[in-house]
Amino acid sequence: MEDAVPFELFMEAALYDDELGFYTAGGGMAGRRGDFITSPEVGPLFGAVLARWLDDHWNRLGRPDPYEVLDVGAGPGTLARSVRIAEPACRDVLRFTFVERSPEARRRHEGLGRSIASLDEVDPGTVHVVVANELLDNLAVRLLERGSDGWQEVCVGPGGPCLRPAAPLPPVSAAVLDALDAPVGVRVPVPERAAAWVRQAREALVLGGRLLVFDYGVHSTAALSERPWESWLRTYRHHGRGVSPFEQPGGQDITCEVAFDQLPPSDECVVQAVWLRRWGIEELVDEGRRIWTERAALGDLAALRARSRISEAAALLDPEGLGAFLVSSWTAR
Numbered sequence: 001m002e003d004a005v006p007f008e009l010f011m012e013a014a015l016y017d018d019e020l021g022f023y024t025a026g027g028g029m030a031g032r033r034g035d036f037i038t039s040p041e042v043g044p045l046f047g048a049v050l051a052r053w054l055d056d057h058w059n060r061l062g063r064p065d066p067y068e069v070l071d072v073g074a075g076p077g078t079l080a081r082s083v084r085i086a087e088p089a090c091r092d093v094l095r096f097t098f099v100e101r102s103p104e105a106r107r108r109h110e111g112l113g114r115s116i117a118s119l120d121e122v123d124p125g126t127v128h129v130v131v132a133n134e135l136l137d138n139l140a141v142r143l144l145e146r147g148s149d150g151w152q153e154v155c156v157g158p159g160g161p162c163l164r165p166a167a168p169l170p171p172v173s174a175a176v177l178d179a180l181d182a183p184v185g186v187r188v189p190v191p192e193r194a195a196a197w198v199r200q201a202r203e204a205l206v207l208g209g210r211l212l213v214f215d216y217g218v219h220s221t222a223a224l225s226e227r228p229w230e231s232w233l234r235t236y237r238h239h240g241r242g243v244s245p246f247e248q249p250g251g252q253d254i255t256c257e258v259a260f261d262q263l264p265p266s267d268e269c270v271v272q273a274v275w276l277r278r279w280g281i282e283e284l285v286d287e288g289r290r291i292w293t294e295r296a297a298l299g300d301l302a303a304l305r306a307r308s309r310i311s312e313a314a315a316l317l318d319p320e321g322l323g324a325f326l327v328s329s330w331t332a333r
């Protein structure tokens with residue numbers, strides 16, 4: 001078992017290794033023809049709601065020109081396409097930059113905006129908005145298991161998973177884990193990379209800028225500790241569930257529900273359904289119904305798009321699905 005590595009390194013390689021990573025070599029992709037459906041991939045309605053939020057934020061900032069928006073983990077860039085279709089007031093000055101690790105996804109950004117591979121390429125204090133949809137669940141997590149003498153690091157070796165003494169924890173995670181009343185054998189995630197990413201993304205912001213994160217997760221790690229670990233550390237491929245996360249590295253997506261209490265404290269964290277309603281999803285659906293009634297006979301793209309808002313809204317607000325995602329926001333540091 002000399003070659004055992006912490007689960008975090010195994011997950012990082014399984015998703016992003018140049019030669020075997022699910023996203024970097026295997027071409028893992030969001031979308032109807034891809035591996036999973038995210039809110040932007042449900043249809044253009046999610047982007048239309050974000051467009052309203054972007055206009056509001058633009059006005060609050062005094063209408064900067066250019067208005068710099070960074071979409072991190074942008075996948076093929078569908079969210080930005082939907083924002084443009086929605087024609088927000090800020091459209092003439094809105095400048096998207098896509099940060100995406102997958103070369104295949106980056107190829108699909110052509111004509112949409114600047115496309116880069118890493119947040120390191122962004123100058124601090126230059127961006128008005130950083131948005132990330134379903135990015136944090138895809139950042140490698142540490143996996144810890146409660147042993148009789150404290151927390152142990154779950155590692156992966158040639159013979160499968162094994163336990164090693166845990167490396168030191170970041171202070172926030174240490175405090176959260178210390179407070180857990182977890183029996184031996186319980187596993188919890190430590191999203192150290194996601195916490196570091198939030199810190200780095202905030203540094204990219206201008207004063208008054210905002211980081212807006214959409215993802216599935218929980219307000220408290222305690223909630224995860226009470227569930228079987230396989231229910232929050234999941235694998236997917238081709239729109240179905242995959243096998244154990246310790247098997248077939250590169251052959252499937254590995255995702256972990258985000259423990260938001262281990263991230264830097266946010267200004268707000270609400271469920272997606274609440275956020276979408278606040279930013280006018282119901283008005284957009286009503287408008288869609290009106291347009292459909294007027295244009296149904298024409299059956300043109302505008303009519304079909306309008307009608308599809310009804311089913312898109314149902315999916316985005318579903319309390320058992322996307323509607324239960326969390327939306328968290330941070331200001332510049």
Ligand SMILES: C[S@@+](CC[C@H](N)C(=O)[O-])C[C@H]1O[C@@H](n2cnc3c(N)ncnc32)[C@H](O)[C@@H]1O
Nearest residue numbers: 023030038073074075099100101102133134138
């Ligand atoms: C689940 S997909 C979400 C795609 C898109 N945001 C959406 O909602 O459809 C996560 C994406 O994040 C990308 N990714 C993961 N880590 C990243 C990082 N550190 N920087 C930029 N992109 C990253 C992956 O390559 C993948 O395309």
